[in-house]
Amino acid sequence: xxxxxxxxxxxxxxxxxxxxxxxxxxxxxxxxxxxxxxxxxxxxxxxxxxxxxxxxxxxxxxxxxxxxxxxxxxxxxxxxxxxxxxxxxxxxxxxxxxxxxxxxxxxxxxxxxxxxxxxxxxxxxxxxxxxxxxxxxxxxxxxxxxxxxxxxxxxxxxxxxxxxxxxxxxxxxxxxxxxxxxxxxxxxxxxxxxxxxxxxxxxxxxxxxxxxxxxxxxxxxxxxxxxxxxxxxxxxxxxxxxxxxxxxxxxxxxxxxxxxxxxxxxxxxxxxxxx
Ligand SMILES: NC(=O)c1ccc[n+]([C@@H]2O[C@H](COP(=O)([O-])OP(=O)(O)OC[C@H]3O[C@@H](n4cnc5c(N)ncnc54)[C@H](O)[C@@H]3O)[C@@H](O)[C@H]2O)c1
Numbered sequence: 001x002x003x004x005x006x007x008x009x010x011x012x013x014x015x016x017x018x019x020x021x022x023x024x025x026x027x028x029x030x031x032x033x034x035x036x037x038x039x040x041x042x043x044x045x046x047x048x049x050x051x052x053x054x055x056x057x058x059x060x061x062x063x064x065x066x067x068x069x070x071x072x073x074x075x076x077x078x079x080x081x082x083x084x085x086x087x088x089x090x091x092x093x094x095x096x097x098x099x100x101x102x103x104x105x106x107x108x109x110x111x112x113x114x115x116x117x118x119x120x121x122x123x124x125x126x127x128x129x130x131x132x133x134x135x136x137x138x139x140x141x142x143x144x145x146x147x148x149x150x151x152x153x154x155x156x157x158x159x160x161x162x163x164x165x166x167x168x169x170x171x172x173x174x175x176x177x178x179x180x181x182x183x184x185x186x187x188x189x190x191x192x193x194x195x196x197x198x199x200x201x202x203x204x205x206x207x208x209x210x211x212x213x214x215x216x217x218x219x220x221x222x223x224x225x226x227x228x229x230x231x232x233x234x235x236x237x238x239x240x241x242x243x244x245x246x247x248x249x250x251x252x253x254x255x256x257x258x259x260x261x262x263x264x265x266x267x268x269x270x271x272x273x274x275x
Contacts, residue, residue, distance in 0.1 A: 001085070001136050001179070001234050005030030008081045012064050012121060013091030015042020017190030018140065020049075021223035022088060022230050027055035029231075034077055034084075035059045037091065064091045064117030065109075074124035083128035083135065086234065089121040090140040092158075094196030096212075096272060099153045101200025107154050109197075114158035115165075122169060129178050136179040136234045139166045143184045143242065146250040148265045151202065151272050159184075163240070170239055181233035184251065185226045186244030187219045208272055215271035 001007070009026050013019035015037035023033050027050045035050075035057055037043045043059040050057045060076065062069040077084065092114045095106055118139050129135030142159035144152055163182045170180035193212045202208040221244045233241040242251040253261050 001134075001237075004086075004231075004234075007031045007085035008034070008083075009086035009088065010034035010036060010077060010084050010121075010125070011088040011090055012036045012062075012117065013140075014046050015039040017192060018185065018188060018223045018226045018230075019088070019090040020046045021227040022090065023057070024049060025224065025227040025231060026086070027053065027057065031086065033057040036062050036064070036073060038063050063113075064089075064120065065112030067120055070117075070120040070124055077125075078128055083132035084125050085134065086136050086138070087121055087125045087129075088138045088140070088230065089118040089162075090138075091117055092140060092142075092192075094192045095155050095199070096151045096196060096208075097154075097199030097203060098151060098201070101203075102154050103199060106197055106199060110154045110158050111161075114155075115161045118162050118165065122165075126169075126173065126178065130173070130176045134177045136181070136237070137166075137169070137173075138181045138183055138230055138233055140230075141166065141182045141184050143186050143244075143247040143250045145182075145184060146242075146247075146254045147261050149269055149272075150265060151269060167239060179234070179237040181230075181238050182240050183226070183230055183233055184240065184242045184247050185229075186242065186247030186250075187216060187221060188223055188226055188244065189216050189220050190223050202272060211271050 009031045011019050011023050014023045014035035023046050035043050040061050047057050047059050062073045095110050139162050141162040144156045145159040145163040148156045166182035193216050198209050226243050229243040242248045
């Protein structure tokens, strides 16, 4: 897809970070947006910025992990448009903690949002794209799908699932003229870490979380660069699109030096180590 003007695009997690930046970028390029989030204030903020620059958008408060919410959303969208041109399954939550410290409640929550949310988006919107004979789906995965850090088993599992699912879905939908891309951002300065659940030793106080937040701030790789990477993935129908330099490094390392990736996974991430 080369031209975004007058395209109908839906973005989940559009009230903050990467989702908000991508919504603004698509709006600048002339798309009509459906903005979806559980955070109503965030959604309104994105919508105001779009409307202030003359863009068109609709907002829906919706939990992507709830099939009831997502079915209502799909009905509402399809009552207005026969099909989406662009679906960006971006909503996600972060989590950190060693395997034995991660509660089942956390596993369920993360898998509901990060995996089931992506699956539901595709399940409910792809059939109409198939009827239309065109469209593009972007699923936001992570470089955590390339390197399995020991403090991130549930996050890593969720993002590996998104990557594997996206690659299979891409092969499946190819014959219908629909592209599917998995985007793997890297370390991006958004509120995700501040909103993440930290469990076990690293979650006993806010020290480790604050260190991680500071590290992401200092790294300062911005969400608008991820938005441009998402646009690139759609324009060139890319299967997998790492974004930041560290995401590219992990992508290539996984292929060329898997032993180094294995060794790195066992190391403490400097900004995540408990004192
Ligand atoms: N920031 C990073 O470093 C980074 C790195 C790799 C991958 N990612 C992925 O990028 C995506 C966006 O993250 P971000 O960094 O912009 O984070 P963010 O916290 O700024 O934005 C995530 C948005 O998703 C929304 N959300 C959370 N749960 C939801 C639910 N159940 N239903 C609907 N909306 C929900 C939040 O309210 C928030 O507005 C996520 O999937 C994340 O895992 C981020």
